[in-house]
Amino acid sequence: MLEILINAVTLGSLYLLFALGMSVAWGTIGILNFAHGSTFMFSAMVAYFVVQTVTLPMWAMVLLGAAVGTVLSVLTQALVFNLILRRNPDLLKAEMQIVVGGIGTASVLLAIAQHYTKSVPFGFSASTFKVATYQLGPVHISNVQLVILVAALGLAGLAAWWLKSARAGLALRAIGVNPEVASLMGVDRSRMALGTMAAAGALAGIAGVLLTYYLGSIAAETGDSFLISAFAAIILGGIGSVAGVVTGSMILALAETLVVTQLSGTWASAVAFGLIFVVLLFLPRGIFGRKEVRRT
Amino acid sequence: MTTTETAPPVLEAEDVAVHYGGIKAVDGFGLRLPAGRIYGILGPNGSGKSTFLAAVTRLVPLTRGRLLIDGEEYHTAPPTKLARRGLARTFQTVRLLPELTVLQNVQLGADLHAPGGRLRSWLGRDRPSEAVEEAIERTGLGDVRDAWPTELSYGMARRVEIARALASRPRLLLLDEPTAGMNHSERQEVSELMRKLRDEGLAQLIVEHDVQMMVDTCDHLVAMNSGTLVAEGSPQEVVSHPAVQEAYLGKRWRSHA
Amino acid sequence: MIGWYEANLVLIEATFLNFLLALSIQVPLRLGVFSFAGVGSYGLGAYTAAILTLRYDVPAFVAIGAAVLLAAVVGYLFSLLVARLNGLYLAMATIAFVLIIAVLATNGGELTGGANGLYGALSDLTTGGVVAVCVVVAVLLALTERGPLRRRIEAVREDPELSLSMGIGVVPMRQMAFAVSGALGACAGAMNALLRTTVSPEEINFHLIVLALTMVIIGGSRSWIGAFIGSVIFTWLPSMLASAGRWQDVVYGVIIILAAIFMPTGLLGLVQTLYQKLRGRRSAAVTAEAPADDTAEERALLQALGGESRGGVQ
Numbered sequence: 001m002l003e004i005l006i007n008a009v010t011l012g013s014l015y016l017l018f019a020l021g022m023s024v025a026w027g028t029i030g031i032l033n034f035a036h037g038s039t040f041m042f043s044a045m046v047a048y049f050v051v052q053t054v055t056l057p058m059w060a061m062v063l064l065g066a067a068v069g070t071v072l073s074v075l076t077q078a079l080v081f082n083l084i085l086r087r088n089p090d091l092l093k094a095e096m097q098i099v100v101g102g103i104g105t106a107s108v109l110l111a112i113a114q115h116y117t118k119s120v121p122f123g124f125s126a127s128t129f130k131v132a133t134y135q136l137g138p139v140h141i142s143n144v145q146l147v148i149l150v151a152a153l154g155l156a157g158l159a160a161w162w163l164k165s166a167r168a169g170l171a172l173r174a175i176g177v178n179p180e181v182a183s184l185m186g187v188d189r190s191r192m193a194l195g196t197m198a199a200a201g202a203l204a205g206i207a208g209v210l211l212t213y214y215l216g217s218i219a220a221e222t223g224d225s226f227l228i229s230a231f232a233a234i235i236l237g238g239i240g241s242v243a244g245v246v247t248g249s250m251i252l253a254l255a256e257t258l259v260v261t262q263l264s265g266t267w268a269s270a271v272a273f274g275l276i277f278v279v280l281l282f283l284p285r286g287i288f289g290r291k292e293v294r295r296t
Numbered sequence: 297m298t299t300t301e302t303a304p305p306v307l308e309a310e311d312v313a314v315h316y317g318g319i320k321a322v323d324g325f326g327l328r329l330p331a332g333r334i335y336g337i338l339g340p341n342g343s344g345k346s347t348f349l350a351a352v353t354r355l356v357p358l359t360r361g362r363l364l365i366d367g368e369e370y371h372t373a374p375p376t377k378l379a380r381r382g383l384a385r386t387f388q389t390v391r392l393l394p395e396l397t398v399l400q401n402v403q404l405g406a407d408l409h410a411p412g413g414r415l416r417s418w419l420g421r422d423r424p425s426e427a428v429e430e431a432i433e434r435t436g437l438g439d440v441r442d443a444w445p446t447e448l449s450y451g452m453a454r455r456v457e458i459a460r461a462l463a464s465r466p467r468l469l470l471l472d473e474p475t476a477g478m479n480h481s482e483r484q485e486v487s488e489l490m491r492k493l494r495d496e497g498l499a500q501l502i503v504e505h506d507v508q509m510m511v512d513t514c515d516h517l518v519a520m521n522s523g524t525l526v527a528e529g530s531p532q533e534v535v536s537h538p539a540v541q542e543a544y545l546g547k548r549w550r551s552h553a
Numbered sequence: 554m555i556g557w558y559e560a561n562l563v564l565i566e567a568t569f570l571n572f573l574l575a576l577s578i579q580v581p582l583r584l585g586v587f588s589f590a591g592v593g594s595y596g597l598g599a600y601t602a603a604i605l606t607l608r609y610d611v612p613a614f615v616a617i618g619a620a621v622l623l624a625a626v627v628g629y630l631f632s633l634l635v636a637r638l639n640g641l642y643l644a645m646a647t648i649a650f651v652l653i654i655a656v657l658a659t660n661g662g663e664l665t666g667g668a669n670g671l672y673g674a675l676s677d678l679t680t681g682g683v684v685a686v687c688v689v690v691a692v693l694l695a696l697t698e699r700g701p702l703r704r705r706i707e708a709v710r711e712d713p714e715l716s717l718s719m720g721i722g723v724v725p726m727r728q729m730a731f732a733v734s735g736a737l738g739a740c741a742g743a744m745n746a747l748l749r750t751t752v753s754p755e756e757i758n759f760h761l762i763v764l765a766l767t768m769v770i771i772g773g774s775r776s777w778i779g780a781f782i783g784s785v786i787f788t789w790l791p792s793m794l795a796s797a798g799r800w801q802d803v804v805y806g807v808i809i810i811l812a813a814i815f816m817p818t819g820l821l822g823l824v825q826t827l828y829q830k831l832r833g834r835r836s837a838a839v840t841a842e843a844p845a846d847d848t849a850e851e852r853a854l855l856q857a858l859g860g861e862s863r864g865g866v867q
Binding site: 032080083084087088092095096097098099100101103104105106107108109110111112114115224228231235266267269270272273274276277280281284 | 634805
Binding site for chain 2: 699700701704705707708711712714715717718719720721722775
């Protein structure tokens with residue numbers, strides 16, 4: 001039973017890493033990046049190709065993943081989303097364009113990945129990292145799981161602190177509450193947007209690499225299914241809230257793990273969809289959602 | 297004379313309050329507007345004028361009070377019902393539909409009373425009705441009827457909104473800062489149009505920033521501040537009321553006087 | 554000519570079915586409703602038609618009619634459920650709806666054939682029947698793109714508050730949009746199931762949503778013509794891109810990105826804008842957005858800050 005709990009928390013931590021950047025970006029600069037899943041997968045793929053030629057330890061792989069993720073997200077923001085917003089400054093009306101732009105970017109990344117991996121799953125066996133299991137009291141926990149847990153909770157804590165106390169963090173939150181007033185007060189929206197997306201991309205890259213280590217291998221298509229799960233976690237916890245995405249990720253992971261172990265695997269994906277639906281109907285702002293959200 | 301006195305006012309607001317999020321935008325305000333009269337609401341920014349208008353047109357819920365049209369209570373009715381009872385309004389910001397021409401925007405106002413019901417309006421020929429043509433003519437928009445909203449000057453766009461409101465042949469017209477952004481001669485024209493409409497029996501309620509225009513146009517003024525009534529009476533009475541002068545007219549009024 | 558027709562019959566039929574699928578998203582979009590529920594109705598319709606044909610051996614038009622009716626009702630009920638949602642939230646909820654239907658189909662046991670789906674749904678549906686239905690639908694929609702109804706739809710999309718104050722019932726129109734969207738999606742799904750004689754839960758996935766959305770975005774979201782343009786392009790594009798070899802999917806994605814940036818109103822909007830420019834419509838404005846004084850802006854700012862003004866304008 002405890003093993004199941006640990007697995008669930010690990011899964012939740014992975015969801016957390018993946019969804020954290022997305023939630024903050026959505027809640028502050030109003031960008032919902034549909035290419036986030038492909039970014040996450042692509043980062044892991046690049047790390048895979050690198051490690052085929054240069055043997056690297058895990059920490060280097062994680063950094064590499066973060067770097068690739070950052071670059072991809074920044075490029076997406078600069079080349080796609082910024083262009084859309086420049087031609088259509090009304091964020092509400094540009095929403096759909098941004099979604100489509102994200103989907104297009106995701107398709108491009110997916111196509112490239114499928115081409116290079118020939119749609120075969122890839123893993124990091126070439127890395128120096130070796131899985132080891134420890135015994136902590138009554139439970140077994142692997143080193144991968146530990147890394148994931150520490151990384152996720154650590155980075156989430158850092159994000160929460162930053163948003164609350166750092167000047168730039170407060171500026172970002174100001175954008176989330178009212179962009180017009182924020183820019184009147186001197187906040188450089190486009191620079192903050194790039195920075196936010198860079199951080200979100202880095203987190204996605206880290207999540208991608210760690211997931212690959214955890215599962216042993218992932219495929220080009222893994223990104224998209226994570227995307228939907230991320231939506232569920234974000235919406236459940238409340239858009240833009242770090243506490244929210246932590247809570248949402250854990251609850252989602254727990255629910256999915258329970259369903260898979262107690263019911264059957266085919267219902268697992270329904271958990272995310274069902275959660276999205278139920279939350280939007282009965283608690284649209286999510287658990288930790290702000291009172292006023294940009295659109296109803 | 298007796299008939300007009302026993303008929304209920306076209307619009308009546310009684311002890312209206314609108315509170316939200318800790319703000320008391322309107323707190324105990326009321327008026328009674330009879331047919332064939334122009335009433336004006338005067339007040340500084342934040343006095344609650346626009347919120348009051350929003351409450352009267354049922355776009356914002358009442359915290360307290362009653363609203364009556366022709367003596368019939370409507371403060372729980374949906375806004376669509378008001379339109380059918382002959383209430384038309386313009387807004388503070390220009391709200392023309394960008395993908396429709398001036399003529400089509402005005403027609404939208406008249407669509408409410410399309411003859412023959414839904415099916416006919418779906419299948420029948422779409423010729424502008426008499427009310428639409430009249431509205432366009434009276435607001436002087438004949439030359440620009442096929443223009444797009446982006447091609448209009450601000451003042452003209454405002455006139456289209458007035459035409460759109462008139463196209464529904466209302467019994468009660470609410471105007472929210474209709475002459476903002478207009479030049480002097482345009483303002484005169486609007487004032488003249490309003491007085492003509494009043495003589496034809498239309499009841500009008502106007503919220504305006506231009507005090508001079510209100511004095512020239514309205515039969516009766518109501519001064520509002522912080523959501524409550526400050527003074528009421530003829531334009532001259534209200535404008536020379538000490539509390540009113542002190543609170544909002546200040547430098548601006550003296551420069552006009 | 555006949556040779557080409559027969560060789561490409563599947564694609565020709567697919568064009569018309571994709572047309573209906575695209576319409577299921579385009580129609581609510583005209584009202585400002587960002588809903589993918591039509592794709593879920595596609596699945597509902599496909600399974601309903603297949604089940605009725607397999608078990609009760611009904612003629613095609615009965616199966617399709619029943620599917621359409623069922624989906625219209627479900628669409629209407631769904632609209633009641635999501636009445637308070639807008640924009641991206643609504644889009645999310647509808648994506649979840651579509652995927653839930655796929656899961657239900659997978660776990661539907663004997664009724665839905667489980668993960669394998671249903672097969673052998675033979676019927677008397679002809680290509681001519683499909684085309685006829687599409688023509689009727691196009692005519693009906695064209696009628697909604699003129700006159701008072703068109704104006705009302707524009708108003709509901711651009712400015713719901715204004716619409717209410719002009720007596721236009723925004724909520725009933727939105728509910729109607731969901732019902733119509735359901736009917737269109739189900740029609741597409743039902744006809745597809747009967748033409749291909751199979752249906753499986755794998756068909757109902759995120760990619761189908763993406764296909765429907767991109768058809769509308771690239772073709773043009775304002776009119777049924779846009780949906781048709783989009784369906785033609787996306788049905789035939791893969792075969793046209795085959796010459797690009799292995800990179801065709803990348804090209805596909807790049808096209809979508811470019812359309813999102815440069816063509817918000819789709820190809821149809823592009824053509825319409827060009828047409829109007831040729832006819833001499835003067836573009837933008839002598840419009841001064843702000844009034845002579847700054848009060849409107851100050852007011853907006855004050856409202857944004859949630860405060861009250863303390864007095865007159867200085």
